[in-house]
Amino acid sequence: MSRRTLVLLAVVALAAMALAACGGGASTGGSSNAAPLNVTVTATEFKFDPATINATAGQTINLTVKNIGTVQHTWVLAAANVKLTIDPGKTATATFTAPAAGTYQYECDLPGHKEAGMIGQLIVK
Ligand SMILES: [Cu+2]
Structure with missing residues (x-):
């Protein structure tokens, strides 16, 4: 095996390691790379x-x-420290980050409303 071949092999090995390192870095982004969720309730x-x-x-x-x-x-x-108060006929908005995986309840906290059925759930995976 010539000296030139050894150098070439070394370069190829280094390039492969660099690619592997890049791949590992890219995969650590995880779930936070998800596109924003636009939801209307x-x-x-x-x-x-x-x-x-x-x-x-x-x-x-x-x-x-x-x-x-x-x-x-x-x-x-x-769970996300969000509270909106909406008058009849009006619209309110909030932007927040989904918490860790789990099921979280949202509700209308006016007296009697939750009991009457104004609840829902945020399911985070
Ligand atoms: Cu209500």
């Missing part, structure tokens, strides 16, 4: 539609809540 007496939102841990959620009912409602997700 309507609030009426007394429910949210949809009552289930699916997201990925670390995902940015652009939430719009439309109150198409006749009284004021709120949309509260304690």
Whole structure:
């Protein structure tokens, strides 16, 4: 084996290692690389539609809540520290980051509303 061949082999080996390192770095991005989730929830007496939102841990959620009912409602997700208060006929928005994997309840926290059915769940995977 000539000296030139050995040098060539060394260069090829180094290039392969560099590629492997790059590949490893790119794969650590994980779930936070998910595209933002745009979701619109309507609030009426007394429910949210949809009552289930699916997201990925670390995902940015652009939430719009439309109150198409006749009284004021709120949309509260304690796990992400989000609270919106929406007057009838109005729309409110919030942008937040999906928490770690799990199932989290959101609700309208006005007296009696949650009990009447104004709850939903954020399912994070
Ligand atoms: Cu309500």
